[in-house]
Amino acid sequence: MANLMDEITLEEWQQTLEQVNINLAPGPSGIGYTIIKHISDKSSSIILKIINLSLKIGVVPDQWKQSLIHPIPKLQKFDYILAITRPIALLNNIRKSVTKLLTNLLSTILTNNKVLRGLNFCGLKGENTAIPLRLMNDIIEDARENGKELWVVTQDMMKAYNSVSLESLQLALRRLDILEKFILWITGLFKDRQMSIITAFGPSPTFIGGDGIDQGDAISPLLWRIFYDPLLVAIQQACNQQQGYEMVNTWPLDIQDRSTWQQYSLRVPVIAYMDDTSYLNSSGDKIQVSINIATQFYHFHDVDINGKKSELMVINPKVSRDELYITIGRDNSKVQATDKEIRYLGCYFSSSNLRKRSIKRIKDIIEKFLNPIRRKCITVGHIAYLINHVLISRVVYVAQLMILSENEWNFLFTPVIKLVKQICGLPRSYPTLAIYHQYILEINNPWDQICANQITVFLYLINSNSLASRSIMIRCRTAQLRLAIHDNIFEHDSESLFLGHQEAKSNLSLHNIIIARKLNIIIQQDYINRSTWTISSGNMPIREIFITHRCLNLLRKIGTANSYPLIYASQLMLPYGHIMSWACYRFIAGLSAKGRIAKWFQLLT
Numbered sequence: 001m002a003n004l005m006d007e008i009t010l011e012e013w014q015q016t017l018e019q020v021n022i023n024l025a026p027g028p029s030g031i032g033y034t035i036i037k038h039i040s041d042k043s044s045s046i047i048l049k050i051i052n053l054s055l056k057i058g059v060v061p062d063q064w065k066q067s068l069i070h071p072i073p074k075l076q077k078f079d080y081i082l083a084i085t086r087p088i089a090l091l092n093n094i095r096k097s098v099t100k101l102l103t104n105l106l107s108t109i110l111t112n113n114k115v116l117r118g119l120n121f122c123g124l125k126g127e128n129t130a131i132p133l134r135l136m137n138d139i140i141e142d143a144r145e146n147g148k149e150l151w152v153v154t155q156d157m158m159k160a161y162n163s164v165s166l167e168s169l170q171l172a173l174r175r176l177d178i179l180e181k182f183i184l185w186i187t188g189l190f191k192d193r194q195m196s197i198i199t200a201f202g203p204s205p206t207f208i209g210g211d212g213i214d215q216g217d218a219i220s221p222l223l224w225r226i227f228y229d230p231l232l233v234a235i236q237q238a239c240n241q242q243q244g245y246e247m248v249n250t251w252p253l254d255i256q257d258r259s260t261w262q263q264y265s266l267r268v269p270v271i272a273y274m275d276d277t278s279y280l281n282s283s284g285d286k287i288q289v290s291i292n293i294a295t296q297f298y299h300f301h302d303v304d305i306n307g308k309k310s311e312l313m314v315i316n317p318k319v320s321r322d323e324l325y326i327t328i329g330r331d332n333s334k335v336q337a338t339d340k341e342i343r344y345l346g347c348y349f350s351s352s353n354l355r356k357r358s359i360k361r362i363k364d365i366i367e368k369f370l371n372p373i374r375r376k377c378i379t380v381g382h383i384a385y386l387i388n389h390v391l392i393s394r395v396v397y398v399a400q401l402m403i404l405s406e407n408e409w410n411f412l413f414t415p416v417i418k419l420v421k422q423i424c425g426l427p428r429s430y431p432t433l434a435i436y437h438q439y440i441l442e443i444n445n446p447w448d449q450i451c452a453n454q455i456t457v458f459l460y461l462i463n464s465n466s467l468a469s470r471s472i473m474i475r476c477r478t479a480q481l482r483l484a485i486h487d488n489i490f491e492h493d494s495e496s497l498f499l500g501h502q503e504a505k506s507n508l509s510l511h512n513i514i515i516a517r518k519l520n521i522i523i524q525q526d527y528i529n530r531s532t533w534t535i536s537s538g539n540m541p542i543r544e545i546f547i548t549h550r551c552l553n554l555l556r557k558i559g560t561a562n563s564y565p566l567i568y569a570s571q572l573m574l575p576y577g578h579i580m581s582w583a584c585y586r587f588i589a590g591l592s593a594k595g596r597i598a599k600w601f602q603l604l605t
Helices: 010-019 033-038 041-057 093-113 130-146 166-175 180-190 220-241 284-300 355-374 380-398 406-412 414-424 446-462 467-482 494-498 508-518 527-531 542-548 552-558 582-588 599-604
Strands: 066-073 085-091 150-155 194-199 245-251 262-268 270-273 276-281 311-315 325-328 333-336 342-344 347-349
Touching: 010 033, 010 041, 010 093, 033 093, 041 093, 041 180, 085 093, 093 180, 093 220, 130 150, 130 245, 130 270, 130 276, 130 311, 130 342, 130 347, 130 446, 130 467, 130 508, 150 284, 150 325, 150 342, 166 180, 166 220, 220 270, 220 284, 245 467, 262 467, 276 284, 284 325, 311 333, 311 342, 347 380, 355 380, 355 406, 355 414, 380 414, 380 446, 406 414, 406 446, 446 467, 446 508, 467 508, 494 508, 542 552, 542 599, 552 599
Parallel strands: 066 194
Antiparallel strands: 066 085, 150 276, 150 311, 245 262, 270 276, 325 333, 342 347
């Protein structure tokens, strides 16, 4: 941590200024990034001397503590109540450049040394919402597919940044063995802050802010993560007591030798991105334990939880409807389980895999976009820009975890294309492909954009050393077993793989592999990993038998939730060439022999 307080060089300063957005509003000084970036080296050296002196003696200039508060309205009616606005602080741009440089240094140190162990996926370089969203999606898919109980609670925190006391922040920073001088400088940055609120009649009188960190400073997300990390670690350590939801896949490397079978598992009790936190567990009692740990933390640090905005979703509940609730917050607000979708990081999740909900969600977004435009007199250039940069951008983000076909996307965008043709004065019979042509209107094809986004994120995640990479691999192995594919699913025959489109409707990872293959994108692994995906020691793959008899739909009836996954027909053979009975197979698989003999078993025998 020693290099945190090293003198900032002119080269480091200039590199930091290259990263800033020159279009951001200046703070109270009125000096924007454009001026700071274009001043002479001599002037920059003078600024650096002031910055380095400030860091050396641990004293923050008073002007750096001044800020203008821009209250951004929320969806609720304003009614002149500042508490229902989002306060964004406009800070001194030299101060913001310094904190950005220090953020880069501290982030690099924390990343390289893997200091922060809580499952929070923001604040460090290169992190985004892709990992927590994919984790949530894969866990929900696993619970649905295997009939396992899953409780998910999304928590709404009130004024997170304003809840951080400087004393608590100091303790959190000391926990990481950060230099005391750096701690004093950082906390001094937020002590006795002088604030003024931007109003329609000019800035309000200056007042002294209380505890909290500025929402608008480059270092604030990282400081929040450091402050929040002890809670997440405490909840994760409770995993030793079987807390959290567990994804499990038993992989038969050699189908005849159980000693070679490997188990891939992943246990996740909590997922966070900044203050957006989700708790996951396999029962109501267990998830309440995690929430109670969090409640103690919030009570100690005077953090308020909005129980009215927190949501609970339960998949495959084992208790009655009356018991599907949790209590959260200092006031023990009761949160009842919902049958509707829950929202997390801008995406939507539900207890059932209903495609109608996904389609309706996209329809609503498109209608909300089109309604005001229909009443406007706009040009072709306007509509093309709005579709490409507003509508498709939003739709691609919301739909990043949805599994919809190309035909469904074309159907959803029919009203958009209809409006474009109307604005252009084109007949309805005009070819839609011409609308998407790059040399005509240059409107982006939504299917192309969603494919590009999903495949890019999929490749990024499977090559990352993250929990999402592990969850994706478990889902891919599960898909390979359910499809009875004996060789590597990433390199499996394309025609055979495309026949798994029904299975892909409930497995996003399989859907990603299939659409990548349709675009002639083949995912290859290294030699060592490739060999662990092949299931050996069998004859006559049952998948080929079902394909030959055009009964691939029966393959899904076999399932994989037993101790004897069927990949080869030879697994049903007894010594001396006899075929085992239905009762014998069910006994080996650890299943009940009651009921009629399955059609798939009759086909194989």
